[in-house]
Every structure is written in structure tokens, then in C-alpha cells.
Amino acid sequence: MIIVISYLIYLLISIALTVWVARTLHLRGAIFLVDAFHGSTDLAASVNHLLVVGFYLINIGFVSLALKSDLFIHDWREAIEMLSAKIGWVLLTLGAMHFFNLFVFSRIRNHGWSMDRPPVAPNTILGVGPVTHYPGADLS
Amino acid sequence: MTKLYVLYDPRCELCLRLRDWLSGQRHWLELEMIPAGSPLAKQTFPGLEQIASSDDLVVISDEGNVYLNNRAWIMCLYALQAYRSWSFRLAHPLLLPLARQAFDTLSKNRHKISLWLASKDPARVANELRQVTLEPCPLQGTISDYLK
Numbered sequence: 164m165i166i167v168i169s170y171l172i173y174l175l176i177s178i179a180l181t182v183w184v185a186r187t188l189h190l191r192g193a194i195f196l197v198d199a200f201h202g203s204t205d206l207a208a209s210v211n212h213l214l215v216v217g218f219y220l221i222n223i224g225f226v227s228l229a230l231k232s233d234l235f236i237h238d239w240r241e242a243i244e245m246l247s248a249k250i251g252w253v254l255l256t257l258g259a260m261h262f263f264n265l266f267v268f269s270r271i272r273n274h275g276w277s278m279d280r281p282p283v284a285p286n287t288i289l290g291v292g293p294v295t296h297y298p299g300a301d302l303s
Numbered sequence: 304m305t306k307l308y309v310l311y312d313p314r315c316e317l318c319l320r321l322r323d324w325l326s327g328q329r330h331w332l333e334l335e336m337i338p339a340g341s342p343l344a345k346q347t348f349p350g351l352e353q354i355a356s357s358d359d360l361v362v363i364s365d366e367g368n369v370y371l372n373n374r375a376w377i378m379c380l381y382a383l384q385a386y387r388s389w390s391f392r393l394a395h396p397l398l399l400p401l402a403r404q405a406f407d408t409l410s411k412n413r414h415k416i417s418l419w420l421a422s423k424d425p426a427r428v429a430n431e432l433r434q435v436t437l438e439p440c441p442l443q444g445t446i447s448d449y450l451k
Contacts, residue, residue, distance in 0.1 A: 201331065278387055278388065278391060281304070281378060281381055281390075282377055282381060282390050282391045282393075282394035283370065283374040283377050283378065283394050283399070284374075285364075285368035285369055285370050285374070286354075286369055286370060286371045286374060287354055287369045288367050288368055288369065289348070289350075289351075289354075289363065289367035289368075289369055290350075290367075
């Protein structure tokens with residue numbers, strides 16, 4: 164019975180942590196991506212959502228695979244030790260995934276900015292800007 | 304920089320292809336195509352004839368930066384979503400004088416030039432581009448004949 168309760172507590176804590184990290188990433192990563200995609204909020208929202216879906220799939224997959232324990236649990240002390248070790252691994256994985264996502268964000272952003280300035284210098288610069296043309300004006 | 308004015312020669316077949324091809328692409332920067340030497344061009348950019356003739360391809364940014372010929376071809380690519388990264392590769396000193404050839408190949412056969420650019424060796428790409436023959440523009444008649 165102790166092992167079942169331990170498993171349930173493990174699942175509860177792990178999934179809650181995954182949701183919290185994913186939400187942080189989604190919320191705080193949005194501004195990074197908008198900047199990277201030159202203010203295109205639709206594209207940024209789309210990429211952000213796709214990244215978060217990948218994050219959920221990998222983390223919940225890991226949490227599920229790491230659930231099973233071969234230890235034979237005699238008392239609550241052993242149960243808490245096992246629980247602590249498992250949650251430690253989940254936290255390390257979440258941390259690694261989180262930094263990997265930050266790395267992806269910053270790569271996308273740097274790539275966006277490095278192409279923000281034109282590749283060639285102008286031949287010359289006009290003294291005055293373009294004169295606004297009003298539709299219907301007589302141009303002959 | 305949010306807008307580019309492209310002043311093209313309406314007598315030049317390659318320039319007309321540029322105009323049609325650009326209008327079918329997705330843009331990062333707004334593009335306004337103006338026939339060079341037309342009344343609209345003269346009114347919008349008074350004094351431009353002192354900088355460029357109507358034979359030149361001219362790109363002018365909304366900040367007043369003027370790009371001529373090879374640089375103008377590169378700036379047209381820079382304005383496009385799918386070709387901005389290409390504009391940086393074609394701005395290499397070895398490739399810039401061949402911008403017209405690059406554009407001609409690009410708008411006819413994108414696959415061919417993407418194979419060249421995959422080599423990452425500008426000298427090799429330059430050799431390939433030198434073999435592209437451009438049809439000469441038939442410079443007959445005046446600008447106003449072509450604008451009729």
C-alpha cells in the first residue's frame with residue numbers, strides 16, 4: 164500500500180512541476196520570440212506553442228518511464244527516500260530541458276537580429292526623403 | 304527601414320521579370336515598384352537623375368538610402384521573407400558583381416542556384432554565375448514610348 168501512495172505522490176508532484184515549468188516557459192518566452200520574428204506575433208505564438216507541446220511530451224514521457232521502482236519498500240522512511248530520489252531526477256531533467264529551450268530561444272533570436280541590417284551599404288543617401296504622392300494628383 | 308521603392312527600367316526584360324517575380328513573393332519590407340523616368344518617379348524623387356540614369360536599377364529606402372544596380376538587386380532579395388538569407392550570401396565581394404546573373408538564375412531555376420550555394424565556397428559559385436549569359440536589354444526608343 165505504501166508503494167502505491169508513493170507512486171501517486173510522485174506523479175502528482177512531477178506533473179505539477181512539469182506544468183509549472185512549461186507555463187513559465189510559455190509566458191516568459193513569448194516576448195523573446197516576438198523579438199526574434201521581427202514583431203510577427205502570430206508566428207511567435209505558433210512556435211511558442213509547438214515548443215511547449217514538445218516540452219510536455221518529453222517530460223511527461225520521462226516521468227512515466229521513471230515511475231517504476233524495483234525496491235521493496237518496508238516503511239515510510241524508505242518510501243520518502245525513494246520519492247526524493249525520483250523527484251530529484253525529474254527536477255534535473257526539467258532543468259536540463261528548460262536550459263535547452265532557453266538555448267533554442269536565444270539561437271532563434273540571435274539569428275533574427277544578425278540579419279536585421281541590410282547586407283550592403285547604400286551608394287549614396289538622399290538629402291530629402293520621398294515626396295508623398297497623393298492618389299489622383301496630376302503627374303503629367 | 305520598413306519600405307523600399309524600386310525604380311526599374313520598363314524597357315528591360317530582366318527588370319520586368321523582377322517586378323512580376325517580386326510581387327508574387329512574401330515580403331519583410333513593403334515594396335513599391337515605380338518605372339524609372341516616369342512622372343511618378345520624377346515627382347517622388349526630384350533630383351534623382353543626378354544620381355542615376357533610367358538604365359540603372361535603383362532601390363531607395365524610406366530612410367533615403369540609395370542602392371544602385373548590383374546593390375539594388377541584393378536589396379530586393381533582402382526585402383523578401385524567403386530570400387533574406389540569400390541576400391547576405393550574395394553580398395560577398397566575389398558574388399556582388401554577379402548579382403544580376405544570380406537574380407536571373409534565381410527567378411528561372413531556384414533549385415539550380417540552391418545547389419551552388421550549398422557548396423559554401425563563394426569562388427565556385429562565382430565561377431558558375433559567370434557562365435550565365437544575360438540577354439542584352441534592347442535600349443530603343445525613349446522611356447515615354449514604353450510607358451504608353
